Amino acid sequence: MALLVVESNMTSNKKIIVLCFLFKSVKSNILPFEVMERENNEISDWQGLVNKPVYSSDKQEVGIVTAIQPQHIVVSFGPITTDKYLIPKSSVKVVERGIIYLNENTKFVEDNYQFE
Amino acid sequence: MEKTSINNQSESSTSTSTTLSSKLKTAYETFLQEAATLFPKVDQKLLLNMLQFETTYQDWEGSVMLKIIYPASISDIDAKKDWIYRKYQRVSTIEENRTLRFKAIRMYIEEIEKVLKEDPTIEYITGSATMTPSDAYAT
DSSP states (O other), X not given: OHHHHSOTTSOHHHHHHHXXXXXXXXXXXXXHHHXXXXXXXXXXXXXXXXXXXXXXXTXXXXXXXXXXXXXXXXXXXXXXXXXXXXXXXXXXXXXXXXXXXXXXXXXXXXHHTBOO | OHHHHXXXXXXXXXXXXXXXXXXXXXXXXXXXXXXXXXXXXBOHHHHHHHHHHHHHOTTOOOEEEEEEEOOTTOSOHHHHHHHHHHHHSOOOEEETTTEEEEEESSOOHHHHHHHHHHOTTOOEEEEEEESSOOOTTOO
């Protein structure tokens, strides 16, 4: 992409500006995932998980994160009669490519975390 | 010379406003952290809404649709329902065998604090605050 935009007849100043702009736009798309993903359950930006999908350990979709609370994340599933889950932050195993994986399987999640 | 002076003034004004806005943001973030530390079991959105109504409208009646969530392992949710009835004269509905939902009035932050102190088994409190008391049977 940079090769298409940076033409050979451009002055060096122009090239620098174009490259800076491209770097900034690419960085802004990648950074949210970089910030969120940490090993050993160390997530620095919990608010960045809002609207991200949540999967159980057996790879079933639990829902979408709707709110971050001091001790829990709130996950909702379904468009009309929404099922809501109150999931302890300690249950988050890992965040990979914007998907949150839990330590527990679907049955455990439905039996223990659903509250509405 | 004049131009330089104007530019300097403009720069100084921008930097002042940036300082002011960053001060305000820092204060707000500190406030949010404080709210989360003091009321970790309460939905922060509900808490802030109640705080806003309480502080803005002196005559706010404390109209809150409250959901009290107990751990999934709770065995005596009916006893909790009775406790709510004795305390607030409201019949709550039980959802998912762990959530009590009822419409309360005069439910201020102080009252939430009391509820949490009286029953430490509560896992989480959520719901929504409204400006005026609405139909008792509406959701």
